[in-house]
Amino acid sequence: MRLGIDLGGTKIAAVALDRDGTELARHRRPTPRGYDATLDALAETVAVLNPAGTRGVGISLPGVVDSAAGRVRAVNLPWLEGRPFADDAARRIGRPVRIANDANCFTLSEATDGAAAKGRGTADAPVVFGIILGTGVGGGIVIDGRILPGANGLAGEWGHAPLPWREEADGPPVPCGCGKLGCLETMLCGAGLTRLHRHLTGETLDPPEIATRALAGDAAAAGTLARHADALARALAPVLNLLDPDMVVVGGGLSALPGLCEAVTRRWGAWTLASQPRTRMAVARHGAESGMRGAARLWPD
């Protein structure tokens, strides 16, 4: 049995999985404010699920995880900054702990028994690039079933590169939360899609409304989605050239945009060195559960 915890800014979600990935139990509670309260909440979560026979606990969180130093930096969990979180969590929980970035856990989950796994209608994918398109844009890399963490814990952090081959139709570059201008996150996240639609049409709509209108045959909404897909294809092209993944798995709220994967894979060959990349792209299988499921996979059986 494995235990994974998704530690988010508003909620803690945990799952116990058996050897083949079947869910045995789950637990959910709000994330308290403050360092000690968070450690207590994690310990109580583990006690509720009472995972007999687990070797350790995996924790997914939205931020940069410096495994070498055992420290994390998470905008939504500012009280973790600079604290020896991995050691303190292990001590409070009473079990060894492994911590990874949420996009890395997402990618691990999808590579193990999700959209990029054997038996899911796709061939086995040795190199998987996972992307999350939601309120922000994150990414992770899994190679042969293992997360590539990187020397700085940054591998796969693709959202804070400039949007490549920007055109007038993309709108002007806007400031990003990271302090830079024109990061592809600002274009591809939910607020970016709303901004793009306003740039192209003058109308302010949220992403689900844009999707609904596009499905109903609204040409302006469909045009916005096509432009967004084109920007995503341009943003992924350098990843294909650099990493050349077998599979790209997309999760987050915007993965529900109609026809997203088909639109992107139709376009990305215009921007990569291979004119017809064999790389496949699919929507995540486990959705919002992939953080805790991937965290559980941080430990072997």
Ligand SMILES: [Zn+2]
């Ligand atoms: Zn940025």
